[in-house]
Amino acid sequence: MSCIPCLRRAPLTALVGLLAVSLTGGCAAKATPTCGYEVVKTYPHDPAAFTEGLFFADGVLYESTGQKGASRIYTRTLESTAPILEGKVDPTFFGEGSVAWGDQVISLTWRDGLGYRWDRKTLKPLALFPVAGEGWGMTIHNGTIYQSDGSDHLILRDPKDFSRTGAIAVTDQGKPVEMLNELEWIDGEIWANVWMSERIARIDPATGAVKSWVDLAGLAAKSGARTGDDVLNGIAYDAETKRVFVTGKNWNSLYQIKAKCP
Numbered sequence: 001m002s003c004i005p006c007l008r009r010a011p012l013t014a015l016v017g018l019l020a021v022s023l024t025g026g027c028a029a030k031a032t033p034t035c036g037y038e039v040v041k042t043y044p045h046d047p048a049a050f051t052e053g054l055f056f057a058d059g060v061l062y063e064s065t066g067q068k069g070a071s072r073i074y075t076r077t078l079e080s081t082a083p084i085l086e087g088k089v090d091p092t093f094f095g096e097g098s099v100a101w102g103d104q105v106i107s108l109t110w111r112d113g114l115g116y117r118w119d120r121k122t123l124k125p126l127a128l129f130p131v132a133g134e135g136w137g138m139t140i141h142n143g144t145i146y147q148s149d150g151s152d153h154l155i156l157r158d159p160k161d162f163s164r165t166g167a168i169a170v171t172d173q174g175k176p177v178e179m180l181n182e183l184e185w186i187d188g189e190i191w192a193n194v195w196m197s198e199r200i201a202r203i204d205p206a207t208g209a210v211k212s213w214v215d216l217a218g219l220a221a222k223s224g225a226r227t228g229d230d231v232l233n234g235i236a237y238d239a240e241t242k243r244v245f246v247t248g249k250n251w252n253s254l255y256q257i258k259a260k261c262p
Contacts, residue, residue, distance in 0.1 A: 029173050029174075031173075032172055032173060032210055032211075032212060032213060033211075033212040033213070033261060033262055034199075034212065034213045034214075034215050034262075035212055035213065035214045035215065035259040035260055035261035035262070036214075036215060036259075036260040036261075037214060037215070037216055037257045037258065037259055037260060038257065038258045038260055039255050039256070039257055040243075040255075040256040040257060040258055041255070041256040042253050042254075042255055042256075043078045043079065043245075043253065043254045043255070043256070044079070044080065044081050044252070044253065044254065045081060045223075045247050045251050045252055045253050045254040046081040047224060047250050047251065047252045048070070048250065049063060049065045049081075049249075049250065050065045050066045050067045050070065050229075050249045050250060051063060051064075051065060051066075051182075051233050051234040051247055051248060051249050051250075051251070052064050052065055052066045052095055052096045052097055052098075052136075052137070052182065052233065052234075052249075053073075053095075053096065053097035053098035053099075053107065053108075053137065053138065053182060053234075054182065054184075054234035054235060054236045054245070054247065055098065055099065055100065055139070055184065055236050055237075056236040056237060056238045056243075056245065057100045058075075058100075058120075060075045060076060060077055060084060061075065061076050061077070061078065061236060061245070061254075062074075062075050062098060062100065062105065063075075063076065063234070064095050064096065064097060064098035064107050065095055066094050066095050066096060066110065066249075067094065067095075068091060068092060068093065068094050069091045071088075071089035071091075071093060071094060071095030071109075072086060072087060072088050072089055072095065073086070073087045073089070073095070073098055073105065073107050073116075073118060073123060074086040074087070074123065075123070078245075078254070085122065085123040086123060087116075087118050087123035087124060087125060089107075089109070089116065092112075093109045093110075093112045093114065094109055094110040094111065094112065095107060095108075095109060095110075096108040096109055096110050096135045096136055096137070097135065097136060097137035097138040097147070097148070097182060097183070098138065099138045099139060099140040099145060099159075100120060100140070101140060101145075101159040102120075102159075103119070103120050103121070104117050104118060104119065104120055104126065105117075105118040105119075105120050105123065106118075106138070106145070106159060106162075108131060108135030108136070108138065108147070109131070109135055110134060110135055110136070111134055111135075113130060113131055113132070114128050114129065114130060114131060115128070115129050115130075115131045115135065115162060116128060117129065129161075129162055131162065132164075133149050134149045134150055135147070135149065136148040136149050136150050136180070136181050136182075136195075137180070137181050137182035137183040137192070137193070138183060139183040139184050139185045139190060140159065140185065141185040141205075143158075143159065144156055144157070144158070144159075144165070145157040145158070145159050145162075146168075146183055146185070146190060146205070147183075148180040148181055148182075148183055148192065150178075150179055150180070150181070150195065151178060151180070152169060152170050152171070152176035152177050152178045152180065153167045153168065153169055153170065153180075154167065154168040154170060154180065154183070154190070154192075154203075154208075155167050156168070168203075168205065168208040169208045170192070170201070170203055170208045170209075170210065171208055171209055171210065172201070172209070172210040177192075177194065177201055177210060178194075179194050179195040179196065179197070180192045180193075180194060180195075180201070181193040181194065181195045181233055182233050182234055182235055183235070184235035184236060184237050185237070186202075186235075186237045186244065187242075188205075189202045189203060189204065189205070189211065190202075190203040190205050191203070191214075191235050191237075191244075192235075193232055193233050193234070193235060195231065195233070196228075196231055197231075197232070198215065198216050198217045198218075198219070198220060198231075198232055199213045199214065199215050199216065200213065200214040200216065200232075200235065200246075201213060202214065212261060214259045216232055216246065216257070219232065219246070219248070219255065220232055220248055220251070222253070223247075223248060223251035223252055223253045224250075224251065224252040224253075225248065225250070225251065226250065227250075229249060229250075230248060230249050230250045230251065231248055231249055232246065232248045233247075233248050233249050234246060234247040234248060234254075243256050244256065244257055244258070244259070245257070
């Protein structure tokens with residue numbers, strides 16, 4: 001990073017020292033902003049739901065869950081955890097993230113090498129398809145699926161055949177951001193849970209750079225988290241009303257939040 005602006009402002013007697021600093025990495029980049037949050041409204045969440053995918057569509061929440069023998073995908077209203085529609089994942093599979101595409105819902109499994117296509121109107125399974133590598137989270141925008149696999153990259157995929165069409169390296173001030181998990185497209189940004197963290201990365205999809213962080217410290221404890229696995233995971237966006245919802249694995253609440261940025 002260039003330190004020329006610093007040199008221009010420095011007294012002549014300090015130029016030599018500042019030049020030495022600049023050559024060794026001085027004038028550090030400005031820290032990525034961190035946003036706080038406000039809980040706008042609290043809704044119930046099934047404490048038995050090991051949340052892996054969450055999105056808002058058709059006026060309801062879609063949620064996909066993990067754990068072998070308990071993985072499923074279902075719809076529900078904000079006010080009730082009772083399923084409206086429900087599809088069960090094979091009990092030998094570990095379910096992961098999900099997205100809506102046309103008249104289908106597509107969902108992943110973790111290490112089973114397979115994904116599901118579900119009928120969006122009934123949540124009956126339509127087909128299984130192969131998936132290379134681990135499946136974690138997904139979101140979709142303009143006909144492109146963005147998929148995480150626990151690394152510092154987001155994989156771009158064609159929803160028609162799930163073929164890989166590209167990748168985005170996600171960084172914070174040039175450093176890789178690993179353990180990217182559940183994803184949501186929100187007003188031109190990709191919001192990403194970072195596994196085992198209470199922070200959400202707001203990613204510029206054009207560059208992969210983290211524009212800011214949303215620190216949701218305290219929500220897990222407030223939500224009845226019982227073990228180290230009961231972490232923040234699940235972001236949904238109602239584009240029509242601009243509402244953002246978050247929850248976590250085995251949490252008893254789902255929250256509508258507002259990021260409060262400096």
